[in-house]
Amino acid sequence: MYNEKSWAEDKGILTGLLALMLFVGLALAAAVVYLLIRQQRLFVRLAAVLLLVLTVAAVLVMTAALVSILILNSGHGGAAVSGKMVTGLLNAVLTPVMVFGRFVGLKRDRIQRAYANINNRVVYAGKPHFEPEDVLLLLPHCMQYSGCRHRITGDIYNCAECGRCKVADIVKLGRKTGVKIKMVPGGTLARKIIGEIRPKAVVAVACENDLCSGIRDTRKLPVIGVLNQRPHGPCRDTSVDVAEVKRAIEFFTNRRY
Ligand code: SF4
Numbered sequence: 001m002y003n004e005k006s007w008a009e010d011k012g013i014l015t016g017l018l019a020l021m022l023f024v025g026l027a028l029a030a031a032v033v034y035l036l037i038r039q040q041r042l043f044v045r046l047a048a049v050l051l052l053v054l055t056v057a058a059v060l061v062m063t064a065a066l067v068s069i070l071i072l073n074s075g076h077g078g079a080a081v082s083g084k085m086v087t088g089l090l091n092a093v094l095t096p097v098m099v100f101g102r103f104v105g106l107k108r109d110r111i112q113r114a115y116a117n118i119n120n121r122v123v124y125a126g127k128p129h130f131e132p133e134d135v136l137l138l139l140p141h142c143m144q145y146s147g148c149r150h151r152i153t154g155d156i157y158n159c160a161e162c163g164r165c166k167v168a169d170i171v172k173l174g175r176k177t178g179v180k181i182k183m184v185p186g187g188t189l190a191r192k193i194i195g196e197i198r199p200k201a202v203v204a205v206a207c208e209n210d211l212c213s214g215i216r217d218t219r220k221l222p223v224i225g226v227l228n229q230r231p232h233g234p235c236r237d238t239s240v241d242v243a244e245v246k247r248a249i250e251f252f253t254n255r256r257y
Helices: 004-038 042-074 079-103 108-124 167-177 187-197 208-217 242-253
Strands: 135-140 180-184 201-206 223-227
Touching: 004 042, 004 079, 004 108, 042 079, 042 108, 079 108, 079 208, 108 208, 108 223, 135 167, 135 187, 135 242, 167 180, 167 242, 180 187, 187 208, 201 208, 201 242, 208 223, 223 242
Parallel strands: 135 180, 135 201, 201 223
Antiparallel strands: none
16 A cells, blocks of 8 residues: 555655754754853843743654654554654644755655655555545646646536546546546645535645645545656646556545446
8 A cells, every 4th residue: 555665765754854853953952051051131041041942842843753753663552643643743843844854955845745655654554434425536637638628627527538638547437436526726726625525535636735735734634645747847737647546545435446
């Protein structure tokens, strides 16, 4: 269900960044304590105390995130519990991790991919059993062939299944599985559709950025993210591994199609 090599890389990226951030946080805390000891001016001391409190809080959250990933990796403590801890804590630290990652030369989308993959591992560790109609498959509009004249955003079954893009395969998969399918132009509409349909589980196809924000926004729902393929660059004639989408649907519905 989940590629172990990918898990090792994703875990390595996030734990490495968190460890570095912890080191910086502890060094900052030590510098602030030194300032507190040396400085007598009240204003400076008050500012230093405030900074120290914020730094210690950040260090504690980062430590908890780091430890929770290691617990999940060890397989102890129950994957469901440690998984919830990992996603909750990663949601809290992801933005500073991405900012810090840029300083050490890591691309934002690589960190977002690691986050999405770790989320998938957590979801795949559960044992869901949803009815197909409770599962929503969300697709990005850029998956539709740019020269196609069929209007499929309202109803994907308006696709003529000519085979110029992967929508034809997804339509066949939709008929076979019975899951709900929506094609959306962006994250805002995706959130609106989730609010209207109220699915119990979501399979989302998107780029790193949209996957990451979507998973964070729908944190109460189990979401399996499937990264899209971009042979023509971003946001145009994108594709997807339909077998991966099928695997995610089979997992949520606990059926084979
Ligand atoms: S497969 Fe469907 S959506 Fe894709 S180009 Fe053909 S008709 Fe359009």
